[in-house]
Every structure is written in structure tokens, then in C-alpha cells.
Amino acid sequence: MKKYVQDFTVIANEKVNSDYFMLTLQQEAPLPEIRAGQFVEVRIDQAPDTFLRRPISIHDVDFVQHQLRLLVKINGTGTKHLSRISNGTPLNLVYPLGNGFTLTTGRALLIGGGCGLAPLYYLAKQLKQNGASITTIIGTRCQSMLFGLDQFQSLGDVLVTTEDGSCGEQGFVTQHSIFQQIETFNFLYSCGPEPMMKAIAKVARQHQIPCEVSLENMMACGIGACLCCVTETNSGHQCVCTQGPVFNINDLKNY
Amino acid sequence: MITDLNVSIQQLSFKNPVLTASGTFGYGIEFEYFIDINRLGGIIVKGTTGQHREGNRYPRMAETPSGMLNAVGLQNKGVDVFINDIYPKIQHYDTNIIVNVSGSSIEEYVAVAEKIDTLNQIPAIELNISCPNVKQGGMAFGTQCAAAEKVVRAVRDVYHKTLIVKLTPNVTNIAEIAQAVENGGADAVSLINTMLGMSIDAETRRPRLSTITGGLSGPAVKPVALRMVWQVYHAVKIPIIGLGGITSATDAIEFMLAGATAIEIGTANFLDPQITLKVIEGMENYCQRHHVEHIKDLTGALLIETNH
Ligand SMILES: Cc1cc2nc3c(=O)[nH]c(=O)nc-3n(C[C@H](O)[C@H](O)[C@H](O)COP(=O)(O)OP(=O)(O)OC[C@H]3O[C@@H](n4cnc5c(N)ncnc54)[C@H](O)[C@@H]3O)c2cc1C
Ligand SMILES: Cc1cc2nc3c(=O)[nH]c(=O)nc-3n(C[C@H](O)[C@H](O)[C@H](O)COP(=O)(O)O)c2cc1C
Ligand code: FES
Numbered sequence: 001m002k003k004y005v006q007d008f009t010v011i012a013n014e015k016v017n018s019d020y021f022m023l024t025l026q027q028e029a030p031l032p033e034i035r036a037g038q039f040v041e042v043r044i045d046q047a048p049d050t051f052l053r054r055p056i057s058i059h060d061v062d063f064v065q066h067q068l069r070l071l072v073k074i075n076g077t078g079t080k081h082l083s084r085i086s087n088g089t090p091l092n093l094v095y096p097l098g099n100g101f102t103l104t105t106g107r108a109l110l111i112g113g114g115c116g117l118a119p120l121y122y123l124a125k126q127l128k129q130n131g132a133s134i135t136t137i138i139g140t141r142c143q144s145m146l147f148g149l150d151q152f153q154s155l156g157d158v159l160v161t162t163e164d165g166s167c168g169e170q171g172f173v174t175q176h177s178i179f180q181q182i183e184t185f186n187f188l189y190s191c192g193p194e195p196m197m198k199a200i201a202k203v204a205r206q207h208q209i210p211c212e213v214s215l216e217n218m219m220a221c222g223i224g225a226c227l228c229c230v231t232e233t234n235s236g237h238q239c240v241c242t243q244g245p246v247f248n249i250n251d252l253k254n255y
Numbered sequence: 256m257i258t259d260l261n262v263s264i265q266q267l268s269f270k271n272p273v274l275t276a277s278g279t280f281g282y283g284i285e286f287e288y289f290i291d292i293n294r295l296g297g298i299i300v301k302g303t304t305g306q307h308r309e310g311n312r313y314p315r316m317a318e319t320p321s322g323m324l325n326a327v328g329l330q331n332k333g334v335d336v337f338i339n340d341i342y343p344k345i346q347h348y349d350t351n352i353i354v355n356v357s358g359s360s361i362e363e364y365v366a367v368a369e370k371i372d373t374l375n376q377i378p379a380i381e382l383n384i385s386c387p388n389v390k391q392g393g394m395a396f397g398t399q400c401a402a403a404e405k406v407v408r409a410v411r412d413v414y415h416k417t418l419i420v421k422l423t424p425n426v427t428n429i430a431e432i433a434q435a436v437e438n439g440g441a442d443a444v445s446l447i448n449t450m451l452g453m454s455i456d457a458e459t460r461r462p463r464l465s466t467i468t469g470g471l472s473g474p475a476v477k478p479v480a481l482r483m484v485w486q487v488y489h490a491v492k493i494p495i496i497g498l499g500g501i502t503s504a505t506d507a508i509e510f511m512l513a514g515a516t517a518i519e520i521g522t523a524n525f526l527d528p529q530i531t532l533k534v535i536e537g538m539e540n541y542c543q544r545h546h547v548e549h550i551k552d553l554t555g556a557l558l559i560e561t562n563h
Contacts (some may be wrong), residue, residue: 225279
């Protein structure tokens with residue numbers, strides 16, 4: 001797939017909660033084909049400590065208005081700077097990068113925690129178009145950190161777990177009671193903290209359900225040139241930025 | 256006035272002085288989406304060894320102020336896969352394709368150089384005696400004059416085209432090493448490779464790289480690189496390819512003034528995949544403004560006031 005380096009304009013920067021914000025970016029030309037699970041590399045100008053670009057998943061795409069949405073967690077200097085960016089500011093992106101998820105037509109279970117939800121929304125939309133039925137489990141620390149319910153609810157069932165029990169079932173996502181009927185699903189998709197994805201991979205393997213996870217390795221180039229972002233696979237070191245970020249768990253050594 | 260951007264390294268001619276640094280530009284193919292590769296002076300492909308190498312464990316990268324550390328460790332599929340699978344895909348480029356030859360022993364360097372010598376569309380090699388990220392060989396050859404001269408001479412005996420030797424900055428006297436390499440029969444030197452560095456995460460009390468130490472690149476190293484190019488320019492007669500932290504045409508011009516005949520762009524390719532073409536345009540622009548007819552006249556053209 002062709003990759004581009006282009007300037008977008010920030011047309012909205014909305015606070016989601018104390019840790020997350022949503023950027024809407026627009027450009028004049030029509031957008032190229034974009035697959036769910038692909039990401040952009042954003043250049044953050046005027047942030048003195050941010051030297052390299054930052055990889056961020058594509059959260060949503062509006063082909064009619066030529067818009068991309070990014071759901072970002074304030075993690076360090078670069079993302080903090082992005083959270084304060086004002087409307088009208090140009091943002092330079094290299095995109096669309098990476099491989100993307102495989103789309104099932106059956107019953108899909110999407111499991112996300114934190115900024116792992118970012119790629120899952122565009123995935124849910126694509127799955128819906130593909131005729132799949134969608135159930136999403138969102139896991140967070142507490143109710144005040146919960147977001148994204150409405151958008152996922154418009155596409156299918158949504159289940160919630162919170163670590164403190166303030167909303168939905170108490171515990172981690174993998175402890176949700178839906179896992180007692182896990183064999184009714186045809187495909188599992190997950191993005192989030194590594195221990196969560198590994199726990200899901202274990203369940204998927206036990207029940208022999210196809211499962212894809214999206215990795216967030218540290219990246220320098222995002223285009224397969226530096227070989228910094230590798231993960232261990234059954235065929236040796238592979239770049240997460242080009243062979244991933246989405247991997248079938250059967251290809252990963254540590255899953 | 257049209258500026259002549261052509262430069263040459265011994266017999267080998269470059270349409271402009273801008274090359275890409277090994278390990279930062281893949282095999283060129285990765286950048287085809289963003290630029291016309293044929294407009295470059297040359298591309299130097301990823302470090303190539305005798306056998307397939309998996310490289311070091313993740314994490315291999317840490318961002319640092321105005322730069323980055325890497326510890327890739329020469330991951331590559333080996334010279335035979337390069338020749339059979341990669342070379343056919345890039346040999347049509349209308350630019351100088353140069354292979355960065357790496358190894359852990361003199362025998363390995365020689366074996367790789369001999370094989371590359373047979374490829375018609377590869378007019379030069381860059382002998383990497385300066386990789387800080389492998390346990391054996393690599394930088395060890397580039398930090399001692401006798402060892403450097405020996406490996407260069409051994410490769411010179413089997414390699415018949417342009418032989419560039421890439422130097423490490425991790426030495427006390429870069430001029431001496433450059434002279435040893437010149438004595439060994441090198442046609443040119445390129446410098447600098449990365450500087451040995453380290454990064455620690457204080458919160459977790461852990462090193463950020465799996466190898467603990469790694470190679471520093473980017474603007475952070477530029478003043479050191481510039482100084483070394485200048486020192487080497489005054490120590491050897493062979494041409495110099497300068498690199499280390501170049502992110503703009505002005506940076507590139509500075510390296511030429513310090514004594515470089517050509518330059519390489521490395522880490523900056525990650526920040527802007529079109530940077531190479533912007534640097535070429537900017538250098539041309541500089542020449543117009545300064546009424547420079549032949550860009551090669553900038554090499555070593557640094558003006559130093561002397562008090563008579
Ligand atoms: C393919 C991919 C998709 C991603 N998608 C999203 C997304 O949609 N939304 C989102 O909020 N985040 C996403 N991330 C993570 C995001 O890239 C990092 O949070 C960001 O780079 C941190 O930059 P910073 O300058 O704010 O932090 P820094 O100051 O650089 O570092 C702060 C902390 O963040 C960690 N960090 C730095 N870079 C990364 C990285 N590449 N991956 C994970 N942790 C990192 C560091 O280890 C450090 O502990 C994604 C990462 C990848 C590789
Ligand atoms: C990710 C990465 C991989 C590299 N791999 C190689 C290599 O295989 N062989 C080599 O001679 N130099 C390698 N280098 C060093 C660069 O070619 C260059 O000498 C160095 O980065 C300084 O230039 P820069 O500051 O413009 O990047 C690598 C550098 C980076 C950042
Ligand atoms: S980030 Fe450079 S190869 Fe993946």
C-alpha cells in the first residue's frame with residue numbers, strides 16, 4: 001500500500017478525560033485507502049524534547065470530509081504537547097503505516113484497555129461493514145476513566161470492567177463473565193497493555209479461536225528502515241511497523 | 256548560472272554530494288513512496304555480513320536530547336540473500352548503490368567484499384569497521400591503527416572498485432586512524448559512525464537498551480563529527496564523506512567546508528522521509544547565493560583568519 005507524507009490541519013482537539021484527548025485532522029485532498037489497525041507517525045514540532053515522530057493508531061476515518069481522528073493518551077512530553085495543540089495548526093503525518101487487522105464476517109470480540117481502544121473503533125466500523133457482529137469489552141481503572149461507550153454501542157454490544165467495580169463487572173477485562181461463553185465467538189481482537197493481550201492470547205489458544213493483537217513497540221522510523229521496532233516471531237525478528245503492528249498470536253514467540 | 260553539483264571520489268562520479276547513511280534508509284525501496292531515489296547522489300544500504308544475523312534483542316532504540324541511541328546489531332539476511340533477492344530489486348536505480356560491508360573477522364570482511372565485487376551495479380563498498388553494537392569485531396577494527404590498516408589491506412587485495420572505509424568516532428585520535436586506513440589502500444573515508452552512549456530509565460532503574468550501551472546519532476553528535484572531518488581533512492589526501500547529525504542543507508555545507516567531498520544523511524530520514532531531496536535543493540540554492548559554480552569547490556573552503 002502506498003504511503004504518504006502530508007500536512008493535515010487540526011480542526012478539533014477535545015479533552016476526553018484527565019488522561020486522554022481526541023484530535024480531528026483534516027486535509028484537502030481525498031484520503032487514500034486505510035485499513036483498520038494502521039497508524040500514523042506524527043511529527044511534533046516545537047516540542048524541544050521530542051526528536052522522533054510518534055506512532056499513533058488511526059481511531060476513525062471520514063472519507064467524505066477527508067478527516068482522521070486520533071485518540072491519544074498523555075504519556076510524556078510529546079503527547080502532552082499534542083494535547084495542547086490548537087485548531088488550525090498544521091500537523092505533518094507519515095501514513096497509513098503497518099498492516100492492519102484481518103476482518104472476520106462472524107462473531108467478533110474486541111477487547112481493549114486504555115489507549116488500546118484507539119484502533120478498535122475503526123476496526124469495529126470496518127467489521128460492521130463486513131457483516132460481522134460485534135461485542136466490545138472495555139476495561140478501565142474506574143468509572144471516571146471510562147469513555148467511548150456510545151460510539152461502540154452504536155455498532156454492537158458493549159461490556160465494561162473496572163478495577164474498582166465502580167462500573168460494569170469488577171476486575172480485569174479477562175475476568176469478565178463473557179469469557180465463560182468464549183467459544184461462541186469466531187475471532188478475538190485485542191489492543192492494550194501487554195499482560196492483558198497475553199492473557200487473552202492464552203484463552204484464545206485454549207479454545208482455538210483465531211486471535212490478533214496489536215503491538216506498540218518503540219519506533220524510530222515507522223517505515224521499515226531502521227529495524228528498531230522488532231518483535232520475536234516464529235520466523236525471527238520482524239518489524240512491528242511493517243509486518244505488524246497487528247500479529248496473529250500464533251506467529252508471536254512470547255504469546 | 257547553473258551550479259554543477261557533481262562531485263567525485265577517485266574514479267567514481269556522483270550527480271550530487273548527497274548520499275544516505277547505512278542502516279537508516281533500508282535498501283532504498285522503503286523510501287520509494289516518498290522520493291525519486293534516482294535523484295540522490297548515492298544510497299548506502301544496510302550493513303551486510305557473511306551470514307544472516309538476527310541482531311540484538313528488543314529494546315533497540317532510545318530517544319535522547321536531539322538524537323537517538325540504537326543497538327540494532329547489524330540485523331541483516333547475509334550477503335547471499337542480498338545478492339539473490341535484494342540486489343535484483345534495486346540494481347535499476349540510476350544512482351550509486353554502495354554496500355556497507357560488515358563483519359566480525361578479517362575473513363568475513365574479505366569474503367563479503369569478494370562477493371560484492373562481482374555485482375556490476377555496485378560501484379563501491381563502505382567498509383564498516385566502526386559498528387559499536389556487536390560483541391565481536393566491528394568497532395574493534397576501527398579503534399586501533401594496526402588492526403584498521405590490516406583489515407583494509409586484506410579487503411583492498413580482493414576488491415577492485417571504490418573502497419570507502421567508515422570510521423568510528425570512539426577513538427582518541429581520529430587522524431591517526433584515518434592515516435592507517437589510507438596506508439591500507441582505502442580510496443576514501445566516511446565519518447562518523449555512531450558514538451557509544453547510554454540511557455537509563457530512573458523510574459525503573461533499568462537501562463533503556465537491551466545491550467545497555469548503544470550508538471548515538473542525530474544532531475547531538477554533529478559538532479563532534481564536524482570537528483573530526485576537519486581533523487581528518489588535514490591528515491590525509493584521500494577524499495572524505497562526512498556525516499553525523501545532518502538535518503539540513505546548511506549542515507551539509509558545513510561538512511563540505513570542513514573538508515568533506517560528499518555527505519551522508521542518516522537519522523534525519525526518520526524525521527522527514529523527503530529530507531534528502533530538500534538538502535540537495537538547499538545546497539544548490541546556497542551555491543547560487545554564494546556564486547559557487549562547482550559545488551566541489553566548497554570542499555575544505557573554510558575561511559580561517561590568521562593574525563599576521
Ligand atoms: C503502532 C503504535 C500505535 C500507537 N497508538 C497509540 C494511540 O492510538 N494512542 C496513544 O495514546 N498511544 C499510542 N501509541 C503509543 C504512543 O506512541 C506513545 O505513548 C508515545 O510515543 C509517547 O510519546 P511521548 O513523547 O508522550 O512520551 P515519551 O516522553 O517519549 O515517553 C513517555 C513514556 O512513554 C513510553 N513510550 C514512548 N514511546 C512509546 C511507544 N512508541 N510505544 C509505547 N510507549 C512508548 C516511554 O517508554 C515512556 O515511559 C502507539 C504506539 C505504537 C507503536
Ligand atoms: C538505526 C541505525 C542503524 C544503523 N546501522 C548502521 C549500519 O548497519 N552500518 C553502518 O555503518 N552504520 C550504521 N548506522 C550509523 C549511521 O550510518 C550513521 O553513521 C550515524 O547514524 C550518524 O549519522 P546521522 O547522525 O546522520 O544518523 C546506523 C544508525 C542508525 C541510527
Ligand atoms: S520503526 Fe524503523 S523499522 Fe520499524
